[in-house]
Amino acid sequence: MIRIAGLTRRQWAALALVLGLAVAFLLPMVVTDYRSFQFTLVIIYAIALMGLNLLTGYNGQISIGHGAFYAIGAYTAAIMMDRWEIAYYWTLPAAGVVCLVSGFLFGLPALRLEGLYLALATFALAVATPQILKYFDSWTGGVQGIVLFKPDPPFGLPLSQDQWLYYFSLAIALVMFWAAWNLIHSRIGRAIVAIRDHPIAAQTMGINAPLYKSMTFGVSALYTGVAGALGAIVVQFVAPDSFSVFLSISFLVGAVVGGLASFTGAIYGGLFVVFIPNISEEISQAAPWAIYGAFLLVFMYVMPSGIAGFLRRIGAWIARRNAS
């Protein structure tokens, strides 16, 4: 067993997890409400990226349309809260189920498509979403969208609204990451990865590849949909133009930059999606997207297997140096 500074690989991972959780827990106590809000968005995007990661990273199906599921989740939450006055926390399971079903149904015909063709089919979904939302304006409020109210912390907890939403999102994220971890490290997860690695061999082993691919699509959409519902609650506003194609592409960028087929990758991706546009704007008011593009190029060039893959390689390098 290789040890670095007296700890095994597993122990390092456990230590990193504990430290990460401690930082996540203390963060809203030491930063402003606005920063808490930004980190809440990081958590929400991390959930969405985890969903995309299940599909693209682990199952090998490329989607540039996950913004559509995020939108479906967001509107499910907004409509339930605004029209039916249902408590915000009930909107999450509802958004999850709606997106699970829509993802599964979209995944069925998409089975005929591979690689770039599948990517284009999902792109079609992303392109169509804003206008479909505008068309059903009696439900969605059309171009105006729906404005929501920020929930107060329950049980008289001594937290600001932003702090409460941060902890609420964090709790949801932890549960969902735990479930995804279990799923990936199970018979189902092995089947999902087997289909990506060698679809024919996978079928010969008895894996019903079409069913698993559609189910993975559904579960992936569920994650992104719950993230969308949380996003609506936290941002207190949904409008068709928040869910443009650019959102879908940001998700794919986040998933790839963070590191595909990686749990921590989804978190790094969330940080990238939230903070890199802001940092770009601070650097240049005139051409923030040029700066963003430069960031993207640098990330892809320096870390071709994403931030998570990069850190893993550094860890392996340190271990090797220690061993020799």
Added chain:
Amino acid sequence: MPAATVSEREESQAMATPERTRTAAPLLKVEGITVRFGGIVALDGVSFDVESGLVAGLIGPNGAGKTTLFNCLSRLYKANEGDILIDGRSIVGSTPHAMPGFGIGRTFQNLALFQTMTVLENVMVGCHSRTRADFLGSALRLPWIRSEESRAREDAIEMISFLGLDDVAHVTVASLPFGTRKKVELARALAGKPRLLLLDEPAGGMNHDAVEELIALIHDIRERLGITVLVLEHHMNLVMRVSDKVIALDFGRKIADGTPDEVRSDPEVIRAYLGKDA
């Protein structure tokens, strides 16, 4: 769906066992299989039986149609004509992923492993058809899922030991040498506890010692695991030594079917092989 596969298999075994004792129906019955690829007739009305408990060999020069036949047996190709029966039940209407449910396991001529997974994980995928864990139960890590998972792990480790792969159990397969990867494929196929194991050119790329080891292994698979084996090879040597029965193909037609000695001395077989070699 996987749950259905398992119960299907139990059902087929339950139905098949008494029938087999009555009529001694062969485990595998291939009836007049014809496969065409455009103008090429890869298989032309091939028929043969493999009785339970045998090691059967399928020989033929390159391009004879052996792999095509295997791909029909695992439903990767659809036959234009003919029928394939396992224990008297036709598999021709079933999907590839239903084949382990019929008790068919296989290896591939050109390795078909899950490259990013470890040896143990690859072999555990082999247990897929015998396990039932679903999406929700797995995500929630329910108790029955955990016990099924540890049983699958034990089974996989047993197969890994059977093939002497203990040292590399936690190594990613992509980094292993060719011969070791062939063994991983075999372990993965065996983890599905098949009744009929299809081996596509298992000795391909192997040296003399490795072939000797393989011969012992095929005997072990039949004797200790009680699995019927159909070995496909274009080299006669291995097949002649391990098989109770040999079927010879040439240009998609069956040219001989009998004991190794009968087939070895069959004039058509000699001509097919000499013709190719000369």
